[in-house]
Amino acid sequence: MTAKMEEIEGAKQSIGFNGSLPLKGYDREILLSEMQGAKENDANWREGKTWSLVYHKDQQHETFLKQAYSNYFSENYLNPMAFSSLRRYEHEVVRMCADLLRGDSDVVGTITSGGTESILLAIKAYRDRAREKRRFLRRPNMIVPDTVHVAFDKAAHYFDVDIIRAPLDENMCVDIKAVKKLINRNTILLIGSAPNYPYGTVDDITALGKLAKKFKLPLHVDACVGGFMLPFVRELGGAIPAFDFEVPGVTSMSVDVHKYGYAAKGASVILYKNMDYLKYQFVVCSDWCGGVYASPTLQGTRSGGSVAAAWAALNSIGRTGYVDLARETMAITEKLKQGINAIDGLEVIASPKMTIFAYLSTDEDLNVFVVADVMEKKGWHIDRQQKPNSLHAMVTVNHQTHYQKYLDDLKEAVLIARQQPDLAQQGNAAMYGMVAQIPLRGLVKNNVLKMMESMYSSENKIFGNDLDSIGNNQVAELGIKVLASFNKIKRRLNGLLDSSRRK
Ligand SMILES: Cc1ncc(COP(=O)(O)O)c(C=O)c1O
Numbered sequence: 001m002t003a004k005m006e007e008i009e010g011a012k013q014s015i016g017f018n019g020s021l022p023l024k025g026y027d028r029e030i031l032l033s034e035m036q037g038a039k040e041n042d043a044n045w046r047e048g049k050t051w052s053l054v055y056h057k058d059q060q061h062e063t064f065l066k067q068a069y070s071n072y073f074s075e076n077y078l079n080p081m082a083f084s085s086l087r088r089y090e091h092e093v094v095r096m097c098a099d100l101l102r103g104d105s106d107v108v109g110t111i112t113s114g115g116t117e118s119i120l121l122a123i124k125a126y127r128d129r130a131r132e133k134r135r136f137l138r139r140p141n142m143i144v145p146d147t148v149h150v151a152f153d154k155a156a157h158y159f160d161v162d163i164i165r166a167p168l169d170e171n172m173c174v175d176i177k178a179v180k181k182l183i184n185r186n187t188i189l190l191i192g193s194a195p196n197y198p199y200g201t202v203d204d205i206t207a208l209g210k211l212a213k214k215f216k217l218p219l220h221v222d223a224c225v226g227g228f229m230l231p232f233v234r235e236l237g238g239a240i241p242a243f244d245f246e247v248p249g250v251t252s253m254s255v256d257v258h259k260y261g262y263a264a265k266g267a268s269v270i271l272y273k274n275m276d277y278l279k280y281q282f283v284v285c286s287d288w289c290g291g292v293y294a295s296p297t298l299q300g301t302r303s304g305g306s307v308a309a310a311w312a313a314l315n316s317i318g319r320t321g322y323v324d325l326a327r328e329t330m331a332i333t334e335k336l337k338q339g340i341n342a343i344d345g346l347e348v349i350a351s352p353k354m355t356i357f358a359y360l361s362t363d364e365d366l367n368v369f370v371v372a373d374v375m376e377k378k379g380w381h382i383d384r385q386q387k388p389n390s391l392h393a394m395v396t397v398n399h400q401t402h403y404q405k406y407l408d409d410l411k412e413a414v415l416i417a418r419q420q421p422d423l424a425q426q427g428n429a430a431m432y433g434m435v436a437q438i439p440l441r442g443l444v445k446n447n448v449l450k451m452m453e454s455m456y457s458s459e460n461k462i463f464g465n466d467l468d469s470i471g472n473n474q475v476a477e478l479g480i481k482v483l484a485s486f487n488k489i490k491r492r493l494n495g496l497l498d499s500s501r502r503k
Contacts, residue, residue: 043381048402050381051393057262057325058397061316065264068305068312075304080296086304089311096314097255097269100231101223103245108278109271110296111257111307115224116151117298118254118270122220123155123189125252125272125280129218130188132280142189143182145174145203147196149222161188172199172350176207183215193222194230194243198385198392200352202226206242209249218251218277224268225394227255229354232326240353251277258306260355260396262325263313266306325397329355332403333395339407343414346371349390360390366417369429374413376428380406386436443485 045054141162156163192203212219345363
């Protein structure tokens with residue numbers, strides 16, 4: 001060990017957190033080393049252990065993106081007029097996405113920080129447009145497929161637009177007849193996904209487009225995850241139904257460059273059919289004493305890095321590069337789906353159109369949540385879903401060298417789950433199973449809210465090492481709380497019933 005390394009090791013012990021700024025700053029090398037160490041318990045995406053969250057192409061691409069990003073590390077894209085090079089990149093990224101999704105030269109849009117921001121902005125734009133054009137609008141609502149990404153719930157919450165969920169048909173796509181029935185005089189927008197996150201199925205955008213035209217409503221297509229995959233799968237001869245601006249009635253699309261576009265995090269594009277939609281996204285404050293403030297997106301200060309890296313990624317990979325990536329990723333996905341379907345008791349749900357899918361248990365003696373727990377003991381990070389209980393996978397090219405091990409481990413996990421059915425009553429399997437089944441969803445919601453309060457309380461010192469949005473340890477805690485509340489309500493109801501019987 002060199003003297004410097006010894007110094008770092010020694011100092012590491014003393015980097016303690018006492019609730020305040022350190023009186024004197026630490027040595028940078030010591031801090032970098034501390035952070036490297038802190039990462040040890042994080043999800044191991046480099047070795048393909050995660051099936052969501054990180055889209056990794058290869059080491060050289062990562063290094064290149066970092067260079068592109070760091071060239072604009074300090075630039076602030078708050079003011080597009082101050083950094084003309086960033087404005088040029090944004091323009092070119094938007095045009096490339098519009099072209100990819102078969103939009104004409106009227107299609108316009110902006111770069112945002114991610115799929116959620118693109119979706120939030122679309123809902124804000126449609127709400128404001130409807131308010132202006134439909135004077136007698138009461139409570140605006142949007143009709144979404146049951147599978148639509150939760151970013152739409154968030155938008156509904158923030159912008160006070162009601163969200164009406166349409167059920168699915170037997171193919172796990174939105175039921176078009178149900179959508180038609182749900183449209184009412186306060187409906188301002190229809191939505192379809194290409195594809196949806198839970199099952200990877202593509203809604204019938206052509207049929208939604210016809211409904212949109214008939215009822216004179218706009219139609220947003222969420223292609224956040226599919227925008228940089230479906231066009232290339234189609235080019236490879238895959239049976240991809242029409243889903244983009246080519247479909248009459250489609251008025252906007254969201255597409256994430258930081259997903260299958262393999263850009264750095266913080267880059268999505270929101271596209272509108274023409275300026276008559278985009279203009280409702282903008283906010284201009286002309287009376288502020290700080291000056292006239294015009295803002296195209298949600299954020300104020302925003303990184304120039306992610307805009308630059310998005311431009312660099314698209315120009316470096318190019319169309320043939322994306323087609324190659326799609327070919328390779330689809331091949332891995334096919335092998336995974338075939339391997340899973342070949343395991344007795346497991347089945348891929350519906351017909352996923354690209355590289356994202358879910359699978360469930362077809363055998364009541366086999367609990368998928370137990371399979372998930374066993375897989376996690378083997379080092380995999382597994383995403384669990386409900387309605388139906390299932391496990392999810394989003395495949396990237398980085399899984400090439402890892403998918404066979406996943407399948408081998410999965411076979412073994414299924415055997416263990418069958419041999420030890422009691423595991424369903426323990427740990428996360430019991431909790432996820434119970435949380436998915438409990439009929440009182442408000443109860444689950446309230447308990448999750450309480451859990452978030454405790455996670456963000458000033459005293460919290462538990463950071464966990466799980467990537468689920470609510471975390472495995474917390475799920476266990478939540479399950480116990482929900483169960484306790486459920487039993488309390490049951491006891492109270494039984495008591496009431498008993499006393500009314502006695503009367
Ligand atoms: C279909 C779909 N829409 C929207 C989003 C939200 O994107 P982001 O996480 O970048 O905000 C996702 C994320 O996975 C998605 O799969």
